[in-house]
Amino acid sequence: MSEVVVYRRRTVVSLVMMLFALALGAGGYLLTSLNQNGTFPADWLMSAGPLQFGGPWYLGLAAWFALGLACWGVTAWRLPYADPLILPTAFLLAGLGISMIYRLDQADGKRSAELQMLWLFLAVAAFIALVVWLRDHRRLQRYTYLWFLAGFLLLLAPLVPGLGKENHGARIWIEVGPFSFQPAEIARIVLSIAFAAYLVEKKDVLALAGRRFLGIDFPRARDLGPILIAWGFSLVILVFQKDLGTTLLFFGLFVAMLYVATERPSWAILGTLMILGLGVLGYNAFGHVQTRFESWLNPFTDYDRNGQVINAQFGFAWGGLFGSGWGDGRPYLTPLAKNDFIGAAIGEELGLFGLCAMVLLFGVIVARVLRAALGSAEGFGKLLATGLAFVFALQVFVILGGITRLLPLTGLTTPFVSQGGSSLVSNFLLLGLMLTVTHQVRRPHVEHAGSGEYVSLSAEATQALPVVVGPRTGATAAGAAAEVPVTPDEAPLPAGPAAEPRPDPVDFGGEAPEPLPSHAEPPAPTEDGEEPR
Known part of the structure; x- marks a missing residue:
């Protein structure tokens, strides 16, 4: 039915x-x-x-x-x-x-x-x-690495000489004629698509457990490559663009989607520790970030700033x-x-x-x-x-x-x-x-x-x-x-190959017993009271 x-x-x-x-x-x-x-x-x-x-x-x-x-x-x-x-x-x-x-x-x-x-x-x-x-979002899944390329280029666009513009200590704007805009606003959407398409393909590998510590299965060392690459790229944004907000938004997005895809809390723990590392590094390396932390902790000490x-x-x-x-x-x-x-x-x-x-x-x-x-x-x-x-x-x-x-x-x-x-x-x-x-x-x-x-x-x-x-x-x-109503761009994904027929049972030799008819009665017991085998 x-x-x-x-x-x-x-x-x-x-x-x-x-x-x-x-x-x-x-x-x-x-x-x-x-x-x-x-x-x-x-x-x-x-x-x-x-x-x-x-x-x-x-x-x-x-x-x-x-x-x-x-x-x-x-x-x-x-x-x-x-x-x-x-x-x-x-x-x-x-x-x-x-x-x-x-x-x-x-x-x-x-x-x-x-x-x-x-x-x-x-x-x-x-x-x-x-x-x-775009009526069917599944069309976006075909271009995984093109989405990655577009997202990274958008994030790095403010670093191009003559195109990028620094504002309030952060270089996150690009200026074209009388117009200026933040490419990171578009990059967050593009990278959401890229991360989703990538993790659909790799989630089974990234979900494999490695060493167990304090009752938590941590990932294998060979599977740390994606999160290390994302962390390194976030570090580049923090160092050259001096923008802590975009850094946290980009890396936090990847960690959250990685956790949802693999259902491994160890990825969330590792990601949180790496985010804290980015914050400590930004505080010690850049005066702009340090000023924002001091304004957060002790704002009333300096009204001018x-x-x-x-x-x-x-x-x-x-x-x-x-x-x-x-x-x-x-x-x-x-x-x-x-x-x-x-x-x-x-x-x-x-x-x-x-x-x-x-x-x-x-x-x-x-x-x-x-x-x-x-x-x-x-x-x-x-x-x-x-x-x-x-x-x-x-x-x-x-x-x-x-x-x-x-x-x-x-x-x-x-x-x-x-x-x-x-x-x-x-x-x-x-x-x-x-x-x-x-x-x-x-x-x-x-x-x-x-x-x-x-x-x-x-x-x-x-x-x-x-x-x-x-x-x-x-x-x-x-x-x-x-x-x-199902339009061509909404049609469900094609089903997998048909199941193969089950093979015949293996013949171990000997004669197969004849099946009893449906109306036949079971054989009577022998004279010594034992039932026949």
């Missing part, structure tokens, strides 16, 4: 949540102007070099709604079974970020919010292009639990409040509850992608979803830990919220990959009884509509399978 597990598309639910997210973003934009000026916003203008366009404020809101609904429409068309929570949550975070950037513009007179809207146009265009082109951290802590104190009110605080006193410290600005005006709500929104995205990873029936999708979720969560943890003094500052941006074109575009590309993986996991599959070969996310029982083929349904197995 065959069974078709059908998941609801949740199209209406996703649309309602998207409209709610867009309305909250628009409300924050309008509330800022009302609290600051007592009127609706003035005309808006977006400009990038010679390109300029704008109009009344309500046209800006119309563009905001149009971008969100365009993303939702393309996703509903190309990825109808994608997770319904991820896209609205991402736009809710983006709306929160643009509203806060616009609020900070009221203090310095700049038009950073309009520029962020222009970058949002480009990010949405990149998102739509990815979703239309640690003004960012000190003002952020005062902002949290002024905000309290409920915040000073949207547009009523003074977050502009913190340097880089639109970039690295936008979380501190949100904490001041929305309070601890508002900051925790933002963290919960990030947690929703991570949890839904990890849920898809658990439900994936093929190794590459499982590892890719895990890598995307981890690199996203690690970036949020590192930047929010830095502004709250849980960790040293690293210079990373808050996804979807901070000002920055490269960050926004790369996060929307990351969003497209997340939705592609969840679509493949949740879309209907035909499950053959007893094989378990193509199983959907059966744990999500409240959204599953099992269609059991039988006399009561009046359907056939072929008819039920035909109801599931």
Whole structure:
């Protein structure tokens, strides 16, 4: 018997949540102007070099709604079974970020919010292009070493003379004409794909146990090559680019995916020790890293050098639990409040509850992608979803830990919220990959009884509509399978070779006993009471 597990598309639910997210973003934009000026916003203008366009404020809101609904429409068309929570949550975070950037513009007179809207146009265009082109993430598995090459070249691009640019002590930017961006933002996505494809092939070898120490099976010495290469490359980034954040993000991603692929805690232990080694080396070798560690441990000893951290802590104190009110605080006193410290600005005006709500929104995205990873029936999708979720969560943890003094500052941006074109575009590309993986996991599959070969996310029982083929349904197995639309780029992977027939039993000589007929009775016992052999 065959069974078709059908998941609801949740199209209406996703649309309602998207409209709610867009309305909250628009409300924050309008509330800022009302609290600051007592009127609706003035005309808006977006400009990038010679390109300029704008109009009344309500046209800006119309563009905001149009971008969100365009993303939702393309996703509903190309990825109808994608997770319904991820896209609205991402736009809710983006709306929160643009509203806060616009609020900070009221203090310095700049038009950073309009520029962020222009970058949002480009990010949405990149998102739509990815979703239309890539409907099945398994196509990415074919180019493992090309992904590695592209990722390494992106990470090393800032070291090229005349192309790289140093900012705040770290050489992580490249400048092309009037534009500059961080190639590491794209490299984290490319390397997530490369690590997933590589570990699918090598996980069985890397999972072999070597020596046992304190009850833990550590890997063999011959299998330490991949993690040593990753550690060495991270060391190159730390030495030449002086960027501790990118170093920890890159190496931490590889260690996490290696642990998930092999299920060996020894890899996590070794990776943690090597990360600590990178931190100690960076502290002793580079004054820039040492300054950030001292600002983390003793920020109030030097206000001139640690003004960012000190003002952020005062902002949290002024905000309290409920915040000073949207547009009523003074977050502009913190340097880089639109970039690295936008979380501190949100904490001041929305309070601890508002900051925790933002963290919960990030947690929703991570949890839904990890849920898809658990439900994936093929190794590459499982590892890719895990890598995307981890690199996203690690970036949020590192930047929010830095502004709250849980960790040293690293210079990373808050996804979807901070000002920055490269960050926004790369996060929307990351969003497209997340939705592609969840679509493949949740879309209907035909499950053959007893094989378990193509199983959907059966744990999500409240959204599953099992269609059991039988006399009561009046359907056939072929008819039920035909109801599931499968396009060429979504077709399941080909099955393995057919099983060979079992060989004939080995002849050990002698005459084989004749089988008893089904109606025959067993032979009677002999005269001495023994049963015949």
